[in-house]
Amino acid sequence: GSQPETKEARRARRRQQATEAAEAAEAADKKPPSSPASLLFKLLPVWLGHLFSNRFLDSDLAFLHYQEQVVRTRGGEAAGSYFMPTQSDRCIAALRRWLSSHAPSGLPASSASGPHAGLGPLPPPIYSRDALFDHFTQHTSHCRHCQAAVSALAAWRKRTYRVLAAALLLGVRFWLARLVGVACLGLLRLYVVVEKQFQVGEYKHWQNH
Structure with missing residues (x-):
């Protein structure tokens, strides 16, 4: 059978654990310096950051929506269907690995087979731009920051x-x-432009090439 751990061995093991914990804490503290852009982004109101994020997502939304349909129809692993070499793709790759490992047992079953089994059926393709870029249904109606901003805009309009x-x-x-x-006329026009961004996106891909 195994020999009981001696006092010296226990002390050595605890010292090793303490050293590893200290090294991990030190590594966590050594964060890269924030860029001016990230510092500026932190100073913005949360709702304004959400509007910028929606604008950014709109630029790829149509492509991603239909490409998801194509990949699911073809079958195969999504992570292997694309070449994602950059650091910015690490979160997406990690999410895909998690889905491949846990989704089959964690989400409702569907008629899909292979790595997509358990993800559930995809909704039909959306061909209406108003529905595809519906910011209110997709985000604003669920976000307390954006709802507060919409209410504040209404109050500022009255003033x-x-x-x-x-x-x-x-x-x-x-x-x-x-x-x-x-x-005041300029502000009223600005209110209309900002408020519309909470409702629907208007990204036109053919104007950005």
């Missing part, structure tokens, strides 16, 4: 209309009031 009304009354005599009125 801006009040200031605009006052500027119109005073603009007959004061140039400054006229400038304030012009600024």
